[in-house]
Amino acid sequence: MATPELRSDCARCFGLCCVLLPFSASAGFGVDKPGGRPCHNLLDDDGCRIHATLREDGWPGCTVFECFGAGQQVSQVTYGGTSWREQDNLAEMAAVLSVMRQLHEMLAHLVEVARRSPDPDADVVRSEIEQLTTADPETLLRADVDDLHERVGRLLAEASARVRRPWPAAHDHTRADLAGRRVAGDHRGSAFRGALLIAADLRGADLRDADLLGADLRDTDVRGCDLSTTLFLTQPQVNAAIGDEATTLPEGLSRPARWRS
Structure with a gap:
């Protein structure tokens, strides 16, 4: 099982973060927006109308956000290239995106463990998460993400102790x-x-x-x-x-x- 891309590629995503996620002006997103409503800056081709001037226009929150590649994974793999525009399940897609982002962030850390302080136990959990990232929406929403966080957290702490010991x-x-x-x-x-x-x-x-x-x-x-x-x-x-x-x-x-x- 190959590790999915762990950096966002907005060209292969359907603007999911701009549609599915809620955000607020107080958090640096210009306006208050509930989840499931497209941002008014989202274009018909899923690009951003003010992408080049986000900070200047009062949207620094967008420049900080990173989905770790979850957006294109959900767009192209979980939903097989079918946009939210062609479906009536935005609540499900939002929940799936949340799960996928957590899985991808855990994978990013486990990839670092493999590079900095290899651990067979970490490799096992990494393979488990990689397989889960290719699952259907129902399987993803049934996944015990809290348990995965706990297991990955222990592995990261152990790797950290090994690297920092000198x-x-x-x-x-x-x-x-x-x-x-x-x-x-x-x-x-x-x-x-x-x-x-x-x-x-x-x-x-x-x-x-x-x-x-x-x-x-x-x-x-x-x-x-x-x-x-x-x-x-x-x-x-x-x-x-x-x-x-x-x-x-x-x-x-x-x-x-x-x-x-």
């Missing part, structure tokens, strides 16, 4: 509230799992082999940071942070265009 002096900031604080210096091998880093100042920090699983990086200043070997950093976290050309990112993650300005 740094015995590393700090443990798990679930710490560091919002708005200056967090500079050497943080190699440190744990920031679930940490609140909103608007924190990490400029120039060395975060190699640090675990950033679930850390809230909204408006976190990572200019000049070495994030080259951080663990479990995702594209949405990167998109939410403030970086520059001197910020070093892990392999596979893209530098947001706004970091160049």
